Structure formats: structure tokens, C-alpha cells
Amino acid sequence: MTAQRRGLGTNQEAVRRHNLGTVLRHVHGAGQISRAQLTALMGLNRSTxxxxxxxxxxxxxxxxxxxxGVRSGAGRPSAGVRLAEVGPYVVAVDLGVDRAxxxxxxxxxxxxxRATAPIPSGGGEAWQVGSTVAGLIRRVVEGAPAAAPLLGVGISVPGLVRRSDGLVRLAPNLEWRDVSFGSIVLAALGVDVPVQLANDADLGALAEHRRGAGVGIDDLIYISGNVGVGAGxxxxxxxxxGAGGYAGEVGHLPFAPEGRLCHCGNVGCWETEVGAHAIAAAIGxxxxxxxxLGDVLDEYAGPQRALGATGKALGYGLASIVNAFNPRLVVLGGYLSSLYALVRHEVDDAxxxxxxxxxxxxxxxxxxxxxxxSVLLGAAEIALEPLFADPVAALGTALVDVGARLAG
Amino acid sequence: MTAQRRGLGTNQEAVRRHNLGTVLRHVHGAGQISRAQLTALMGLNRSTxxxxxxxxxxxxxxxxxxxxGVRSGAGRPSAGVRLAEVGPYVVAVDLGVDRAxxxxxxxxxxxxxRATAPIPSGGGEAWQVGSTVAGLIRRVVEGAPAAAPLLGVGISVPGLVRRSDGLVRLAPNLEWRDVSFGSIVLAALGVDVPVQLANDADLGALAEHRRGAGVGIDDLIYISGNVGVGAGxxxxxxxxxGAGGYAGEVGHLPFAPEGRLCHCGNVGCWETEVGAHAIAAAIGxxxxxxxxLGDVLDEYAGPQRALGATGKALGYGLASIVNAFNPRLVVLGGYLSSLYALVRHEVDDAxxxxxxxxxxxxxxxxxxxxxxxSVLLGAAEIALEPLFADPVAALGTALVDVGARLAG
DNA sequence: CGCCTTTCGTCCATCCGAACAACAATCTCG
DNA sequence: CGAGATTGTTGTTCGGATGGACGAAAGGCG
Known part of the structure; x- marks a missing residue:
């Protein structure tokens, strides 16, 4: 259930809000579901x-x-519930280090x-990236039916994002520090829609939990390998x-005190062993x-030995994460999925x-x-979140006829 | 709000349950509160x-x-709500490594x-400890008014406790493995009451959050120094x-790969640097x-230098924890509070x-x-949890006239 | 000191929404 | 084809939060 402010009482509007949102969440999750299934899942009355x-x-x-057509036993078949043909939608933005x-x-x-554009290496000025992203948004929104409402924009950022206001505190690979990227994109778009920003690993975890390898699993971790390493x-x-929204920064867990210098200023961070630069160096x-790096690894045909130590380092680091968070599932995302495919054995053993x-x-x-x-769909999920929290309110403030507004 | 099974709908009984529980939670937290304050806090109507x-x-x-008597401006003063004179109570058990x-x-x-008894060093057989604990329970319950209902027993264990059924998977300092300590205590008592078991650090965190240094802080970590080191x-x-209830096992985060051998079988765990044995060795x-060790440290008058490295190790380890969990507050419990008082500077700097x-x-x-x-009161808090989740049901199944039942 | 204002408790009617009961509809199975 | 099972539909009931009216108990002010 949606976490409302704790300590509050529940009034009857809240009940309705919650129940409407929960029905919608189930339809969203299953795509197609019968009313009978909904009664069973939610424990409410048929009439309700x-x-x-x-x-x-x-x-x-x-x-x-x-x-x-799918029948299951005797009895009158139940009416189906599915998403509307021309229904609400969101825009998801996955900001990588080299492309959006x-x-x-x-x-x-x-x-x-879907639309993609490269980002100048080193990120470039935030307003340039914002303008690029705004252009891509215009393109993907163009074809949407005029009657379909736009609920909001979700943006994934490879860095630390403050939860309270979405400020990008630090994105090392974009060379950003304290950038209000949400406002920049909105300014470039010229419209006002709800914007949610979050860390890429957090969003990968969310998407894998809702629609990926972690459906039905309530304790999971997504490790993003995206130049740097982070966990959602x-x-x-x-x-x-966490307090500020920065939880899961596992890239700088200590690993080898006598190890290499990390860009964070310390020595021997985990990232210096399993980060993209380290792996690239290892395989030449x-x-x-x-x-x-993911593509490079997918086509890698060099000696396994070159990656053995890296696999071991990955496994050791994962052990810390498993001890600390006790997840049921760890999803290896980004280039780590390519790496894991090559050195699964070393990782598992370590x-x-x-x-x-x-x-x-x-x-x-x-x-x-x-x-x-994963990350892209996670960005979509956070943009949808207000809809599940309060469908009536979210649809009331949603933007219609978006194509025309953005074109003008 | 209490986390009910997600995906479920809310019916009107659930609303009443939740609101009753929330009122009770507020009274429990504040001790004395006015009805006017409750309306403000919970956002419900006066009548409700x-x-x-x-x-x-x-x-x-x-x-x-x-x-x-405490007035605050004009208007009719609001009636107070306080806990009943002869109200429900719980039994809290803090199982240490040397005493219960x-x-x-x-x-x-x-x-x-309150009552205390030593535990044979090395823990001893679980049934012996269970019998000791049962005796202590009898003693503290004796004086309770016959009309007061006993809600349940909360037990803190220094080890890994499985969430689903309270099985003690591993308690290294008691030398227990897969012990169903809850059943043992119940058998020794000869009555059937709800029993909750949990890890000591988890309970320290809970108590500090509800009634200690972390009131009003939603993201905090309690580090327990109790021979081993764990985090709640x-x-x-x-x-x-976490999935099994084992989250927060930070004692075995890697710290110094070339370091000392840890009892877990690895080398250089954090615990080998800041565990009780390491500190004892450092100060002779x-x-x-x-x-x-806490008492020893409180009276320690030896050279600061002996503890400098330990303080630094503590700070470095805490850095990992801060990066991983992003708490607003870290409470240092057990002997770590004594240690921190001695080497605050080194810890903060590290x-x-x-x-x-x-x-x-x-x-x-x-x-x-x-x-x-902290830990003892945390054990009380988990035993109270069912009351806040559903006051009517919890009181309906509570045990009255406990003194006589246990004596007989 | 009396009056006004403010705030709260109490009592009532109201309303919202979930639940329930009865009946019709539609399937499976023998 | 009939019996049993399950669901949709409709009208009613009921639990519980809400809101208004009124009185009660304070503080503030002339």
C-alpha cells in the first residue's frame, strides 16, 4: 500500500483513493485481469x-x-478489465553518460x-543536455492521441539525486554538481508538468521489481554498471x-586499502576494481x-583469466551487499550483466x-x-506513481492535447 | 501507518483498526496527550x-x-487522554552474552x-537459558495487578533471527545454531502467549526511534557493540x-584484506578491528x-593512543554504512558508546x-x-506491535490473571 | 466584573462507501 | 439437459467518518 504520512488517521476519502489506486496498480501490473481476480486479490466485495x-x-x-476466453473451472465467466485504448501515458528519460x-x-x-540522441562526452553544460532531451520529448510525444493525458515525466540520472526536490547533487560522469535538471528540461519544453528525478540504480530496481526479474519479490537489489557502480x-x-535519497551508494565501499586511487578521493573503493575503467584496463x-563497455564485453573473446580477478572482486563486493541488505534477488544491470555472463562461476564462488x-x-x-x-522503465514507473496514489487527482491535473502545446 | 499486506484493498474494519491503533500509538508515544492534539495530528474530525x-x-x-493545567491560548481546554492505571503490559527480555x-x-x-540473572559463559544449553529466563519472567510478572492483561513477550537475541518464525539461526557468542528459543521459553513457562524474537541491534534501533535519541527521525541506524558488532x-x-530478517549484518563487511582472521572464516572483517576482542587486546x-567491555572502557585511563586506531577503524566502517544506508542519525550502542566518548575526534574525522x-x-x-x-525497550516495542496493529484483537487474546497462572 | 472571542465537547443528522442478500446470467460437468 | 458453481447486477443495509448546532470552559479586554 502507498506509504502515506505516518501517524495520520484514515478517512473515507483516503479509503476510496487507496482502493482506486490499488485496482489500477493491479491492472497496470497484469495488463489484463478479471474482476473476479481483483476481488480475490484485494479481499473486497464483488460489488465494491x-x-x-x-x-x-x-x-x-x-x-x-x-x-x-481463458476459462478456469465452472461458473459464470468474469468480465475482464484492461487499460484503455487511449489512456494516460508518461514520458521516461534515461540519461546515460553518452546518450539520452x-x-x-x-x-x-x-x-x-522511443528516441535517442548522443550526449557530448563529459556531459556538457546541463542546459545543452536539457535542450537535447526536450527535443527528444517533443518527438516521442508528437504521435500521441490528442485526447490522451500526459501524467508527467520521469528522469533517470546517473548520480546522487536529492529526494526532496530532485536536485542532482553530483553526477560524476556528467561532471554535474547541484544541477536542477528538472527545471532545465521544463524550461526548455515551455510547459509545466510533474517531473520526477531519481538515481538510475534505484529506478532499475523499481522496474525489475514491478515488471522484470523481481516480480513478486519484495527484497531485491539492482546493481547498475554504468561507468560507475551503484545499487538500488x-x-x-x-x-x-534514506534520509536524503542517497541510499545505495555502494560503489565506494572499501575494498582494497592498498588499492588504486578512486575519483572520490579515497583509496581502494569497490569501484576501482569493478568500475568500467578498471575492467577496460583489464581487457585492454x-x-x-x-x-x-557492455557491448565490448558481449563481444569479448580474449582470455578468461583477464577477467577472473574482476569476477572475484564483484563477488566479494556483492557479499558485503548481501550481508548488509539481505535481499532475495540481486539483479546485475548495465555492463555488469555482460560481465556476469562471462565470469558467473568466479562471482558465485566469491x-x-x-x-x-x-x-x-x-x-x-x-x-x-x-x-x-530496466532504468528507462523505472523512470516511467516513478512518473506513474502519483496516478496510483490518487487516480482522480492525478488525472485531474494531467495535461491533454500535449502534441499541440509542445509544437506551439 | 502499519504496513499491511500490499495489494490489498481497505475495508471499513481496516479503517477502524488503523485509526484505533494510531490513537493508541500516539498516546503510547506521548504518554499524555489531549484530544485536540490528536485531532490535529491525525487529521480527523473532533467527533471521530x-x-x-x-x-x-x-x-x-x-x-x-x-x-x-498546561494551557495554550484561549478557548475551552481539551480533555486529556492518558494510559490506563491498570493497563496492558508486556514482558521484555534482553538476552546478553553474559546475562539476561x-x-x-x-x-x-x-x-x-526488572530482574537480571547471569548466563553461563558460552551461553550454555538453550533450555537452561530458557529456564533461567522463565524464572525471571515469573518474578517480574508476580507483582502485576491481576486485572492487567499481558500482551506478549518480546525477546532480543544477539544473533541472526529468522523473521518468519523467530528461529535463532546463529548466535555466535551463545554458541547457538537453529534454536527455537521462543518455544523453549514458552514451554518453561507453561503458558501460551505471543512471543516475538528479533536481533538486538534491530531492537535498539526501534527503541531509539520511538523513545530515544531518534524520535521524529525516520532514517536512523543503531550500531550494537555487544562482543560482536551489528546494525539495526x-x-x-x-x-x-530484508528477505529473511538478517539485514544489517555489518560486522563482516570487509575492512582489511590483510587483516586478522575472523570467526566467520574470512579475513579482515570490520569486527576484527572494532569487535570487543580486538579492543580488549588493544587496551590490554x-x-x-x-x-x-563497556564498563572497562568507562573507567579506562590508559593512553589515548591505544584506541586511536580503533577509533579510526570505527569511523571508516561507519562511512561505509553511511554511504550504503544514508541515515540521518547513527546511534552507537553497547560498548561503542563508551568507546565513542573516548575517541570521538578520531571517529568523526575518519x-x-x-x-x-x-x-x-x-x-x-x-x-x-x-x-x-535501548535493546530492552526495543523488545518491549515489538511485543506491543500487535496492539497497535489491532487493539481490539490484541486485547481480546491477551492473558489476564497472569500471576496466578504462572505460579500454579 | 461582564462581555466577547476562541476553542473544545457533545449530540444529532447526514453522507459516503463497503458489505450483504437476492436474483439473474453463464459457464462446466455428468 | 439438468445440477452445481461462479459471477454480474441491483437494491438495501450498515459501519463509521463528517459537519453543524449548541453549550461549556477558558482567555482577553474595556
């Missing part, structure tokens, strides 16, 4: 579910269908349209954010290809060696269920 | 609060008082009676448990006094050196607000 679905349908978010990916994502998580943590089914890959037995016995390592789209 | 308080009073949990502390704790968190994490106001304290600026700028180190009772 019927009423909730009716209200969502009148809001134009869902549609009721004739009973679907922007997508129009429908409620339900399908990418309808889902615990008890909710994002672990030129510096210029570091940003596309993890088993260093992790405590109790947390180790229930953990699984896995590749992303969403491929390289 | 009156009705909720009335129901709690008829359950015998709270009492209404004439308006208290048992207390009768009233709703509201006051320790009414509160994030977003709720306990971080005999092995037999390791279990009371933390500042290794932590990332963003998470570091908002974190504070502190001593426990509850002294050495």
Missing part, C-alpha cells in the same frame, strides 16, 4: 470492485471487456515510441531511499570505449565464500528481466 | 477522535482526564519491574528487515572482561574522510538516548 472499476472506466483509464533515451510509455509499461534497493516492496579496451550463510542461502543472482530497458 | 478514544477507554486501555535482563514494561514504555536500520520509519584488558559528501552532510553520530536500556 464493480463500483471501483466503473469509476476508473468513467475516468477513461480502464475498459471493461467481455469475458476473455526518451520514451513515451503507456500505463501498463509498454514503450510506445527495494526492501519490503518499497524503495530504500581503449578508454574511448569505456562508455559502451559470493559464497564471503557472505554469511544465513543471508546467502536465500539469495539469487540474476540478469535483468527487462534487458537494457 | 472522541468516538475512538471512547472505544479505547471502554477497552480499558486509556483513561480520559479532566483538562490538564527481563522487565515488565507498561504500555507507554515505562519499566515497572530504520528507514522511512520502518524496520529494514583480560579476555574474561570482554563481555563487560567518517568525514571516507563518507561521500552528500550523505555525510546530513548525518549525526550520537549516544543512545535510552542509555543501556
Amino acid at each position: 470492485i464493480a463500483d471501483l472499476v466503473l469509476e476508473l472506466a468513467s475516468l477513461g483509464v480502464v475498459e471493461q471487456t467481455v469475458p476473455t 533515451v526518451v520514451a513515451r510509455v503507456a500505463l501498463g509499461g509498454d514503450v510506445i515510441e 534497493v527495494i526492501t519490503g516492496g518499497v524503495r530504500l531511499e 579496451c581503449p578508454e574511448s570505449d569505456v562508455v559502451t 559470493l559464497a565464500e564471503r557472505a554469511l550463510p544465513a543471508p546467502h542461502e536465500s539469495v539469487t543472482l540474476s540478469l535483468p528481466g527487462l534487458g537494457s530497458d | 477522535i472522541a468516538d475512538l478514544v471512547l472505544e479505547l477507554a471502554s477497552l480499558g486501555v486509556v483513561e480520559q482526564t479532566v483538562p490538564t 535482563v527481563v522487565a515488565r514494561v507498561a504500555l507507554g514504555g515505562d519499566v515497572i519491574e 536500520v530504520i528507514t522511512g520509519g520502518v524496520r529494514l528487515e 584488558c583480560p579476555e574474561s572482561d570482554v563481555v563487560t 567518517l568525514a574522510e571516507r563518507a561521500l559528501p552528500a550523505p555525510h552532510e546530513s548525518v549525526t553520530l550520537s549516544l543512545p538516548g535510552l542509555g543501556s536500556d
Whole structure:
């Protein structure tokens, strides 16, 4: 359930809000679901579910269908509930270190349209990137039906993002510090829509939890390998954010006190062993290809030995993470998924060696269920969040006829 | 708000349950509160609060008082709500490595009676400890009014406790492995009451969050120094448990790869630097006094230099924890509070050196607000938890006339 | 000291929304 | 084809939060 401010009482509007949001969350998650399933899942009365679905349908978010062909036992077949044909959508932005990916994502998580553009290496000025992103947003929104409402924009940033206001505190690979990127994009767009920013690893975790390898798993960690290394943590089914929103910065956990100098100023951070630069050096890959290390690794045919130590370092670091957070699943994203495919054995062994037995016995390592789209879809998910918290309010303030507004 | 199973709908019984529980939680937290304050805090109507308080009073949990003397401006003074004179209580058990502390704790968190007994070094057989604990429980319960209901028993264990069923997976300093200590205590008592077990650091964190140095702070970590070192994490106001309940095992984070051998089988764990045995060795304290290291440190008058390296190691380790969890507050419990008092400077400096600026700028180190009772009071808090989740049900199944039942 | 204002408790009617009961609809199975 | 099972639909009930009216108990002010 949505975490409302604790200590508060529940009034009847809150009940309705929560129930409408929960129905919508289920439809969003399953794509197609019957009213009978909803009654079972939510533990409410048939009549209540019927009423909730009716209200969502009148809001134009869902549609009721004739009973679907999939039958399951005797009895009258249940009416289906699915997302509306022309329903609300969001814009998801995945800011990488060398390119920006922007997508129009429908409620339900399908990418309808997508556009990509390179980002000057070293990030460049934030306003330039913002203008590039705004152009991509215009492009993906163009084809949207005029009647479809835009709920908001979700932006993934490879760096530390302050939770309270979305300020990018530090994005080392973009060379940004204290950049209000949300405002910059909005200014370049010339419209006012809700914008949510978050760390890339956090969003990868969210997406894998909702729609990827971690569906039904309430404690998982997504490790993003994206030049730097970060972790996004889902615990008890909710994002672990910490006081400022910076939780999960595992790239600078101490690893080898006598090791290499890290850009953070310390010596021997985990990132100096499993970061993209370290791996590139290990396999003799030129510096210029570091940003596309995943592709390089996918085609790597050199000696396994070159990566053995790296795999071991990855496993040892994961052991710390497993001990600290006790996840049921660890998803290796970015170039780490390519790396894991090459040295799975070394990683698994190192993890088993260093992790405590109790947390180790229930953990699984896995590749992303969403491929390289985890982060992008996570950005869509946070943009959808207000809709699940309060469907009526979110749809009330959503923007319609977006194509025309942005073109003008 | 209490985390109910996600995905569920909210029906009207759940609303009442939640609101009753929230009122009770506020009274429990504040001790004495006016109905006007409750309306403001919970955002409900005056009439609703009156009705909720009335129901709690008829359950015998709270009492209404004439308006208290503390005035605040004009207007009719508001009736007070306080805990009932003869109200429900719980038994809290803090299992240390050398002694067990048992207390009768009233709703509201006051320790009414307390009893202590030594535990044979090395823990001894679990059933022996269970019998000792049962004896202590009998003693503290004896004086309770016959009409007062016993809600349950909360037990703190220095080790890994499985969340699902409270099994003690591993308690190294008691030399226990897979011990169902809850059942053992119940069997020795001969009655059936709800029993909750949890890790000592988790309970320290809970108590400091509810009633100690972390009141109003939703992201905090309690580091327990109790021969071994563990962390309890509160994030977003709720306990971080992880998949099995083992989250927060930071004692075995890698620290010095060329360091000492740890009892977990690895080399250079943090615990080998800041664990009780390491500190005892550093200050030349005999092995037999390791279990009371806190007292030894309080009276320590030797050279500061002996502890300088330890302080630095503590700070470096805390930096990892701050980076990983981004807490607003870190409470140093057990002997670490004594240690911190001696080498505060070294710890602070080491933390500042290794932590990332963003998470570091908002974190504070502190001593426990509850002294050495944090863990004990945390055990009381988990035993109270069912009451806040559903007051009516919890009181319905509570045990009355406990003294006679246990004596017979 | 009396009056006004403010704030709160109490009592009532109201309203919202979930639950329930009864009946019709539509399937499976024998 | 009939019995049983499950669901949709509709009208009603009911729990519980809400809001207004009124009185009560304070403080502030002339």
C-alpha cells in the first residue's frame, strides 16, 4: 500500500483513493485481469470492485471487456478489465553518460515510441543536455492521441539525486554538481508538468521489481554498471531511499586499502576494481570505449583469466551487499550483466565464500528481466506513481492535447 | 501507518483498526496527550477522535482526564487522554552474552519491574537459558495487578533471527545454531502467549526511534557493540528487515584484506578491528572482561593512543554504512558508546574522510538516548506491535490473571 | 466584573462507501 | 439437459467518518 504520512488517521476519502489506486496498480501490473481476480486479490466485495472499476472506466483509464476466453473451472465467466485504448501515458528519460533515451510509455509499461540522441562526452553544460532531451520529448510525444493525458515525466540520472526536490547533487560522469535538471528540461519544453528525478540504480530496481526479474519479490537489489557502480534497493516492496535519497551508494565501499586511487578521493573503493575503467584496463579496451563497455564485453573473446580477478572482486563486493541488505534477488544491470555472463562461476564462488550463510542461502543472482530497458522503465514507473496514489487527482491535473502545446 | 499486506484493498474494519491503533500509538508515544492534539495530528474530525478514544477507554486501555493545567491560548481546554492505571503490559527480555535482563514494561514504555540473572559463559544449553529466563519472567510478572492483561513477550537475541518464525539461526557468542528459543521459553513457562524474537541491534534501533535519541527521525541506524558488532536500520520509519530478517549484518563487511582472521572464516572483517576482542587486546584488558567491555572502557585511563586506531577503524566502517544506508542519525550502542566518548575526534574525522559528501552532510553520530536500556525497550516495542496493529484483537487474546497462572 | 472571542465537547443528522442478500446470467460437468 | 458453481447486477443495509448546532470552559479586554 502507498506509504502515506505516518501517524495520520484514515478517512473515507483516503479509503476510496487507496482502493482506486490499488485496482489500477493491479491492472497496470497484469495488463489484463478479471474482476473476479481483483476481488480475490484485494479481499473486497464483488460489488465494491464493480463500483471501483466503473469509476476508473468513467475516468477513461480502464475498459471493461467481455469475458476473455481463458476459462478456469465452472461458473459464470468474469468480465475482464484492461487499460484503455487511449489512456494516460508518461514520458521516461534515461540519461546515460553518452546518450539520452526518451520514451513515451503507456500505463501498463509498454514503450510506445522511443528516441535517442548522443550526449557530448563529459556531459556538457546541463542546459545543452536539457535542450537535447526536450527535443527528444517533443518527438516521442508528437504521435500521441490528442485526447490522451500526459501524467508527467520521469528522469533517470546517473548520480546522487536529492529526494526532496530532485536536485542532482553530483553526477560524476556528467561532471554535474547541484544541477536542477528538472527545471532545465521544463524550461526548455515551455510547459509545466510533474517531473520526477531519481538515481538510475534505484529506478532499475523499481522496474525489475514491478515488471522484470523481481516480480513478486519484495527484497531485491539492482546493481547498475554504468561507468560507475551503484545499487538500488527495494526492501519490503518499497524503495530504500534514506534520509536524503542517497541510499545505495555502494560503489565506494572499501575494498582494497592498498588499492588504486578512486575519483572520490579515497583509496581502494569497490569501484576501482569493478568500475568500467578498471575492467577496460583489464581487457585492454581503449578508454574511448569505456562508455559502451557492455557491448565490448558481449563481444569479448580474449582470455578468461583477464577477467577472473574482476569476477572475484564483484563477488566479494556483492557479499558485503548481501550481508548488509539481505535481499532475495540481486539483479546485475548495465555492463555488469555482460560481465556476469562471462565470469558467473568466479562471482558465485566469491559470493559464497564471503557472505554469511544465513543471508546467502536465500539469495539469487540474476540478469535483468527487462534487458537494457530496466532504468528507462523505472523512470516511467516513478512518473506513474502519483496516478496510483490518487487516480482522480492525478488525472485531474494531467495535461491533454500535449502534441499541440509542445509544437506551439 | 502499519504496513499491511500490499495489494490489498481497505475495508471499513481496516479503517477502524488503523485509526484505533494510531490513537493508541500516539498516546503510547506521548504518554499524555489531549484530544485536540490528536485531532490535529491525525487529521480527523473532533467527533471521530472522541468516538475512538471512547472505544479505547471502554477497552480499558486509556483513561480520559479532566483538562490538564498546561494551557495554550484561549478557548475551552481539551480533555486529556492518558494510559490506563491498570493497563496492558508486556514482558521484555534482553538476552546478553553474559546475562539476561527481563522487565515488565507498561504500555507507554515505562519499566515497572526488572530482574537480571547471569548466563553461563558460552551461553550454555538453550533450555537452561530458557529456564533461567522463565524464572525471571515469573518474578517480574508476580507483582502485576491481576486485572492487567499481558500482551506478549518480546525477546532480543544477539544473533541472526529468522523473521518468519523467530528461529535463532546463529548466535555466535551463545554458541547457538537453529534454536527455537521462543518455544523453549514458552514451554518453561507453561503458558501460551505471543512471543516475538528479533536481533538486538534491530531492537535498539526501534527503541531509539520511538523513545530515544531518534524520535521524529525516520532514517536512523543503531550500531550494537555487544562482543560482536551489528546494525539495526530504520528507514522511512520502518524496520529494514530484508528477505529473511538478517539485514544489517555489518560486522563482516570487509575492512582489511590483510587483516586478522575472523570467526566467520574470512579475513579482515570490520569486527576484527572494532569487535570487543580486538579492543580488549588493544587496551590490554583480560579476555574474561570482554563481555563487560563497556564498563572497562568507562573507567579506562590508559593512553589515548591505544584506541586511536580503533577509533579510526570505527569511523571508516561507519562511512561505509553511511554511504550504503544514508541515515540521518547513527546511534552507537553497547560498548561503542563508551568507546565513542573516548575517541570521538578520531571517529568523526575518519567518517568525514571516507563518507561521500552528500550523505555525510546530513548525518549525526550520537549516544543512545535510552542509555543501556535501548535493546530492552526495543523488545518491549515489538511485543506491543500487535496492539497497535489491532487493539481490539490484541486485547481480546491477551492473558489476564497472569500471576496466578504462572505460579500454579 | 461582564462581555466577547476562541476553542473544545457533545449530540444529532447526514453522507459516503463497503458489505450483504437476492436474483439473474453463464459457464462446466455428468 | 439438468445440477452445481461462479459471477454480474441491483437494491438495501450498515459501519463509521463528517459537519453543524449548541453549550461549556477558558482567555482577553474595556
